[in-house]
Amino acid sequence: MTVPTSDPPRRGRRTRPEPATVTTPGWLPVLARVALLPPALLYGVAVVLAGVVAALASGTTPGGEPGLGQALAVGIPLWLVAHLVPLQVTGVPLGVLPLAPALLLATLIAAVARGAVRRLGPRAEARGPLHGALVPVVATAAAAHAVIGVLAAALLTPETVVDASPGLAGVTCGVLAGVAAYAGAARPCGVPALPRTLAPWVRHGLRGALLGAVGLLTAGAGLLLAASIADATAVHDVVADIAPEAGSGAGLTLLTVAYLPNAVVGATAWLAGPGVAIGAASATPMEITSGLLPPIPLAELLPQSTPPSWAGLAFALPLAVGSAVGWRLAPTAPDVATRVRSTVTAAVGAAILVGAAASLSGGRLGAGPFDPVSIPAVPVALAVLGWILVPGLVVALLAVPIGTSGTRRVPSRPARTEPEQPDAATEVTPDEDVADGDATAEDEDGGEVPHEGVRPGGDARG
Template identity: 35%
Template sequence: MTRPLVVFLAAFEAVITAAIGIGVALAPLTVVWALQYHMETSWGTFWRAAADAWLLGLGVDLHVDLGQATALSLGLPGAVAPFTVTIAALGVALFTFIMGARVGRRAAETPFVLTGGVASVVVFALIAWFVALSAQTTIVSPASKQAAFIAGLTFAAGVALGIGLDWAREREHVPSWIARRLGPTARAVVGAAVRGAVGSVALLVAASAVLVALLLVTHFGKAVGLYEALQSGYLGGVTLTLAQAAFLPNAILWAMSWLIGPGFALGGAVPVAPGSGLSTSLPGIPLMAIVPQHTSAVAFVALAVPVLAAAVIGFLTHRALSGSRAVADGPLELALTALGVAIIGGAIIALLGWWSGGTLAPGMLAHLGPVPWAVGLFGGIELGVGTAIGLTAAHLRNQSMEWTPLARAAQREAPAPEKEPVGPPVG
């Protein structure tokens, strides 16, 4: 495969990724324009709305300036001070990240890994910049200076992950600059800490997704009631559902912060956390139906979920230490691995918490999401404790297995190692 072909294919996949992301929002809006407005209004308004939704999902800020006339048309009492929407609909970002990882995996299979990855990121960033320029209005205007960088960074993170996953398949391959600085024991500890942190956070996110799914099922009637109260019709209901689906990853990460302990803010001074509830009323958005009005002190049992998740992953991660060439299975190596999981996992959780929060509108929706440093600190501590428990349990299990009758019989039957001949070499 030649270099120009790799560049073309990588750029083409970046274009497809952007087209799908915009099209998910543009398709229902176009249907609304055709059926509800009978194509009598400008289609450009719906294009700009889809562009704003796509850019917002990637993390680009939207500046909103509602004048008095616009505020009155929306049913507001008067002019609203200009504000900035900073919360990202992570469903769009997650799709872009996954597609970027796909591009990275494909580029890693060619001799021109860096060329393909850079070409796809540059094309995607340029598309985001042009889309931001086309969506500028006096009322809502995406930050065009952020568009290329923020959108390109999201896509580039996926590309880097895809390349890293392809590289990780070759477990015996270690870059020379790493081998020169880290010995076998240090490499085993660092590798186990990275795998343990990523695996623990992934399992914790999965548990949070299960919690959100259970809340959706148990509060389904209340959500349906909110849909009926809005009276948005079929087309409006579909558009609203797609918008809520884009924010569903945010809800999962907020549930993760609830399981960790610090909880998350929904506009009030008191966060929604185990043992507390809402301190303010919420808008009638169906997805808000899953937020508990109050939780009892029994909910503090949920704090055990992060510890259990880390303990399971720590138990499985122990193989990377005991099976390494250096057999890094001593108390010091286990403690350093648990500490590494706490630091790396806490940093990942803090990043996810920061990424999931922001401002949606002034007033009750001005502060949404967890406090990054708090959820990262508590999450890191809980993951570190859980990893230490899992590693210790696996270590004790291996030691007990060495004293079983089968293990002693295997040691007796094992052939003795051959001794090297002692003496002058034969010329």
Template identity: 40%
Template sequence: MAPDLEGSTDPGPAPDDTHSDPTAGSTPAEDTAAEGLTDGTADGGARAEDVAEAAAEPEPEPCAEVDAGPPPEPVSGFTRFRAVTALAVGPLATGYLTIATLLAVVAGSASNSRFTTAGVLVAALPGWLAAHQVPIEIYGLELGVLPLLPTLGLVVLTAMAAARAAARLGLYRPGQARLVIGTVAVAHGLAGLVVAGVTVDAEVTADPTKAICYPALVSALAATVGVARRCGLLAALRRKADAVAVAGLRAGARAVLLLLAAGGALLVFGLATSVPAAKALVPAGAGDAVGMLLLSLGYLPNAVVAATAFVAGPGFALGTFAVAPLEFHGGALPGVPLLAALPEHRASWWPALFVLPLVIGVVVGRRLRDADEAPVARLRGVAVATGVIAVSLAALAEIAGGRLGKGPFDPISMPAAALFITLVVWTAAPGAFVAWFGGPRPVPEPLPSLTDDEDDPEPAEEIADPDPDADPDAALEDERDAHPNAGPKADFKVDSNVERDADPSADSNAECDAAADAEPKAESDTESDEQLARTPGQQDPTEDPAELPSPRDAVEESGEVARD
């Protein structure tokens, strides 16, 4: 006997304390709510309402994983100033000195050049712009096809400087990366404007607008790469984008590397089969040979991009010389050892190179076939990967080409638009096919029936034909004995699940059920009442005995009326 909230002596479990452990399971809370509802008191009702509201509140979702990174450390103002200054000036000075050193090596090793320190430092200014892919003009002739290897070197230097600055400043959040990226971009943009202003009246000039935008863009991308891991930019991207999109980005990036590797392999094959021609293009002097080697190394990434465009199909053109797997137009070529890999005539096996981008498209599909159970979602991942591939290589093709004065070798072009379209075709079609048919497919759910199986009524048993030899009066008497309280007008209702009597006549009469809500006709009711009121063998004196129905016919007629 446990008292309830009002002190009654009704038996039952004691209610839980309102200050119970909130981490307890749901069962005690439900018991408390039930006690409060059955209590009938004001306190019990209030407690039940509180418990119900607490149970109705959704549980808070767990917080997404956030890269904690290193704990924030207090940074003094002087240390902050030194770190930001080093970030703004360091990459600029390092890049400029690197370009000046390369020019000094080339100028010092050349046989017919005059080397002066002032001349090298002045020439390094437009060289720094060229390393950031800013087109420059030499005596009014544009040099737009610029080497990509110095650009990659400056990107690496800027990324390392950005990572060191982020570590010194104690940055660890994605929003804090703006300080590093913005500082680097503004510093390079201002430096480009200054260099373009210094070279206005010189023989080598540059467009001030491009001198501001291109260095700022290149340095900003490099700084983003440098602080991506430190400030958790990659983790933030994974949290905001869905898993299929992230998988598509990864597959697209790997496919870009594979395509560039295929182009590089083709370039190596061309050089390996043209070693004698490459040796013939190397100058005789040691200094000239070093300069030619540095020039070839600087344009080596450009040649890889051109070879990749050849593998994809559009090919490239160098002045009047144009080459693609399906076409070839010969022409004059510069005497650079790197260009010895170019063919002298068309080969019949070149179209077989189309297998390479197709295989890479299949690889993309295989990497995305397990990205999601839904085939349509996997197609979205293939679309993301295809976009990454097409946009990246089209941008590289646009950067790697450009104007080359106004001579017979102008321009060096790699059709970016045609490359974009062909890469979409080569990678999207096989990738979508493999991702659609090669991945898991959701098990189709069975179509819901109109009625549940549990609610389906059992099939009605067939009504057995009455035995013609059975006595109809005896069968009617048995039915009246089975329903003694039915009165003079009895409605028979037989459960189909109840086992019937072995007598065929009893089965026939049991199947003739009269519905409780049925309204039989007045004549049928009257006739049925009179027939039930008579004793077996008794007849109405006013009726012809030959026209009187038998008891069995009366029962069957009443059953037909009930079914109607």
């Protein structure tokens, strides 16, 4: 006789299937990818570009001897330049750094960080965004780029023509990588772009700030394109003079593309009013000072003649951007005070964004007549503040009548239709009173009369 060790399943009862185990990669491989993939890929691209330019130049330059060692050596300072690390070239400073490689690098870091958070999601979901995958991913990216930046700067010495400060390189590389990794990992971790704890007028104002900054930079890009078309002959002559061969032409093309965002910010500063200065040469819509310019196509676009009388019409573009911000914020609040607060927030935010871009776009350029390249951040920020605040306030207050928000509100309950000739002796109260149990209504003499449809005892009629 055998005794069953466990109760057999009853007939008709379904056994629950065991939950499938989700296999996720370990922390170490994913964090190693975050730490090593962007720096390695960036260095590989830098080496390839240096090798291609050197190979093209060797065919047209006498004595050119390109090699793998030379490309590997040139890739180190290019790697630092992409992280916006200031350099010393033959003892003179180079602080005007191209923004295009930095933007591409930040995009790559953000994409890798986003992918890492999604791969670690099942492991980090129970621990919350701050204690789950967000902090390890961001800290890994920042620390890896900081350490590699210090090592890369330490490999450069004054004897190698290019030099950099290891401490400054570590800080700059770490901050850029950390900000980019946070931008990519925040949303998959559940961190909202605008916290819901902020007041609605603050959220609307921050969105208006982004709209104003993007609108002004777009206007600057359009101005730069128009200037390039108008001065196409002068730009072609500069390219033909300084880059007649294939190698030098390729290098000049890469240089122009790399500094294109800097030129867009400079054109935006010109539109706002403070303008741009390269050494002794400067240009604003109202005044121009002539001077020597670097032999590059983008510098050729800086005006060198007396501005025409219609140059002041350029101010219509920032005026239109400020008006668009006010139009966007007008229907977000029904009262004056809230609209004013939203518009002020938008103006201050746009000024900070454009001012930060201006501070990153200029800097030292050697120690000669082209030094420095100045896009004054504080004057540009103050000008943007005025261009967004003044027309924005006017449009925000006048576009929508005060007391209305411009948005349709859905009524909480349908409107009731009152009888045309109610009887004073049997006048009924609203349905809400009946629902609350109030079955009587006051007549004209102040006495209580039975509610229609309700007996004196309180029982409703059938």
